[in-house]
Amino acid sequence: MLRRAAPAAVAEPIVHLLDIDAAEGEPARRVAIGPGPLTIGRGAQSDVVLPSGDVSRSHCIIALEDGAAVVTDLGSTNGTIVDGRRADGPQRLASGARLALGPFTLVYRSGRAAEFARTEEVEKDLARAGRYVAALLPPPLADGPVRADWRFVPSTNIGGDGFGYGWLDENRFAAWLLDVSGHGVGSALLAASVMNLLRVHSLPGTDFTDAASVLAALNDRFQMDRQGGLYFSIWYGVYDVRTRILGFGCAGQHPGFMMVPGDAAPHPLWVKNPAVGLAPDWPYRRAEVVVPPGARLHLFSDGAFEVITPDGLQLTIGDFLPVLAAPPVHGLAEPERLWRAVRNASRAGPLDDDVSLVTLDFV
Amino acid sequence: MDMVVVDVAGAPKRLGLTGRLDAGGTEKVEVAFGAQVRAAQRHVLVDMTGVSFVGSLGIRMLIAAARVSDRGGFKLVIFGAQPAVAEVFRTIALDDLIPVMPDEAAALAQIQA
Numbered sequence: 186m187l188r189r190a191a192p193a194a195v196a197e198p199i200v201h202l203l204d205i206d207a208a209e210g211e212p213a214r215r216v217a218i219g220p221g222p223l224t225i226g227r228g229a230q231s232d233v234v235l236p237s238g239d240v241s242r243s244h245c246i247i248a249l250e251d252g253a254a255v256v257t258d259l260g261s262t263n264g265t266i267v268d269g270r271r272a273d274g275p276q277r278l279a280s281g282a283r284l285a286l287g288p289f290t291l292v293y294r295s296g297r298a299a300e301f302a303r304t305e306e307v308e309k310d311l312a313r314a315g316r317y318v319a320a321l322l323p324p325p326l327a328d329g330p331v332r333a334d335w336r337f338v339p340s341t342n343i344g345g346d347g348f349g350y351g352w353l354d355e356n357r358f359a360a361w362l363l364d365v366s367g368h369g370v371g372s373a374l375l376a377a378s379v380m381n382l383l384r385v386h387s388l389p390g391t392d393f394t395d396a397a398s399v400l401a402a403l404n405d406r407f408q409m410d411r412q413g414g415l416y417f418s419i420w421y422g423v424y425d426v427r428t429r430i431l432g433f434g435c436a437g438q439h440p441g442f443m444m445v446p447g448d449a450a451p452h453p454l455w456v457k458n459p460a461v462g463l464a465p466d467w468p469y470r471r472a473e474v475v476v477p478p479g480a481r482l483h484l485f486s487d488g489a490f491e492v493i494t495p496d497g498l499q500l501t502i503g504d505f506l507p508v509l510a511a512p513p514v515h516g517l518a519e520p521e522r523l524w525r526a527v528r529n530a531s532r533a534g535p536l537d538d539d540v541s542l543v544t545l546d547f548v
Numbered sequence: 549m550d551m552v553v554v555d556v557a558g559a560p561k562r563l564g565l566t567g568r569l570d571a572g573g574t575e576k577v578e579v580a581f582g583a584q585v586r587a588a589q590r591h592v593l594v595d596m597t598g599v600s601f602v603g604s605l606g607i608r609m610l611i612a613a614a615r616v617s618d619r620g621g622f623k624l625v626i627f628g629a630q631p632a633v634a635e636v637f638r639t640i641a642l643d644d645l646i647p648v649m650p651d652e653a654a655a656l657a658q659i660q661a
Contacts, residue, residue, distance in 0.1 A: 366607070367571065437639065438639070499632070
């Protein structure tokens with residue numbers, strides 16, 4: 186029997202990439218680091234142009250040395266920040282290293298081309314899941330006794346946020362916001378399932394005008410053991426225009442906050458109940474509040490406040506309340522104002538969790 | 549995310565967690581944590597004094613472990629949650645499902661009650 190020598194396995198070359206996050210109106214993009222040095226700066230002669238006054242004309246250079254990427258600052262005014270520290274001299278980059286150049290964040294990645302292709306495929310799937318959830322969201326309401334607007338920013342890994350609102354009948358308006366545990370397509374699938382049920386009021390035997398009834402029905406339908414270990418928190422409320430009473434319930438969710446004209450501090454609307462899926466047959470409770478004319482209700486996911494600052498500080502809901510209480514900005518939709526505050530408070534780069542911000546105004 | 553196991557005969561097993569119990573931290577410790585609870589065959593104390601953050605997957609890990617203990621006829625008691633973590637426990641009503649005590653002495657008293 187003839188034996189032929191197997192061809193020598195050719196190792197797939199390592200590729201070096203720079204992912205530049207969207208900033209200053211520039212879209213996110215990916216740049217390959219080739220054998221030649223890559224110059225980065227504000228000036229048009231740079232290989233990578235970052236248009237910002239906080240970036241020097243010739244800011245830094247990245248070159249491959251012995252198979253590793255090395256960044257060198259070129260005496261820039263504001264420095265090249267690598268993983269939070271200013272690079273004083275040439276610095277080797279580990280895959281995943283984050284470079285901050287003015288308002289821009291650049292993430293260095295190295296690996297085999299096939300691995301990047303697989304990762305890109307997963308990222309595309311996640312983006313598709315995010316777009317599907319976004320397609321289920323209701324349009325803003327600019328007229329009527331309840332006005333609604335929102336901002337939804339899915340995270341790279343999809344956090345499982347969802348929300349909705351609408352009229353149950355001519356007098357009663359329902360609104361809700363949910364957050365599925367974990368991240369990824371699984372969380373988005375469960376969020377989409379619940380959103381679809383709530384949108385078309387498809388829980389047999391459930392009184393959708395009663396928050397406690399809705400939470401109990403969801404808890405009966407979505408026990409964690411039967412949902413791949415996933416559970417979700419939700420705030421659900423129903424406003425009656427005839428009585429101006431808002432009946433609401435929370436399941437593992439932080440409060441909604443109501444701003445009342447003349448009151449400086451936001452009023453928390455909260456009832457203590459476990460998240461949906463954690464405790465079978467839980468007797469969910471609800472509460473009521475009278476809604477004065479001109480009141481504004483904020484519903485938001487924990488991604489809006491559980492952010493990490495540029496200094497590495499973990500923020501909590503208490504840090505977000507002054508943002509809610511701050512005066513509106515003329516010409517800027519309230520959810521957009523809140524989103525900009527969240528973005529400004531958090532460290533550079535993509536956020537770890539979905540951010541959902543819903544604002545309801547009661548005429 | 550780290551876990552320290554204190555296993556002394558005749559006393560509840562003590563599992564001390566340190567770090568952030570976010571998605572990454574939970575993934576790192578979840579299997580070992582669950583295995584320790586399953587193997588304990590007695591009451592379990594979970595020391596949270598070194599945990600600075602708990603996310604939704606961390607909550608799931610604690611609840612799943614408490615169910616394992618409960619099915620075996622034992623208690624799982626959490627103690628030492630930092631204020632921000634205690635606020636998360638309260639929001640999600642974890643303290644209605646699992647005993648959450650301020651310190652180890654109170655946790656031991658809860659087990660003996």
